[in-house]
Amino acid sequence: MDSNTRTELEAAAFRTLVAHLRERTDVQNIDLMNLSGFCRNCLSKWYASAADEKGLAISYEEAREIVYGMPYPEWKEMHQKEATEAQKAEYAAKHPG
Secondary structure, eight states: OOHHHHHHHHHHHHHHHHHHHHHOTTSOHHHHHHHHSOOHHHHHHHHHHHHHHTTOOOOHHHHHHHHHSSOHHHHHHHHOOOOOHHHHHHHHHHSOO
16 A cells, blocks of 8 residues: 555545544543543544644644534533543542642
């Protein structure tokens, strides 16, 4: 497989992942972190970092809007629930410090 085709496939997979995460608002970021070690915010940071490596000025907040499909405060207000004590304890155990 040539480099351009691989990049196109990776981009398509990324778009599908972002679309899936936008649809699955019932899955909280803490659940993603506890199960997979990354969440929508991580994906946003990786996006902003990749842009920076290419010399593009995309802020973390702009990257969040790309991943969430809306400004993060709006998404948070609409979809984010308070983490349970069990979720917080699991997060603390898996991500010390």
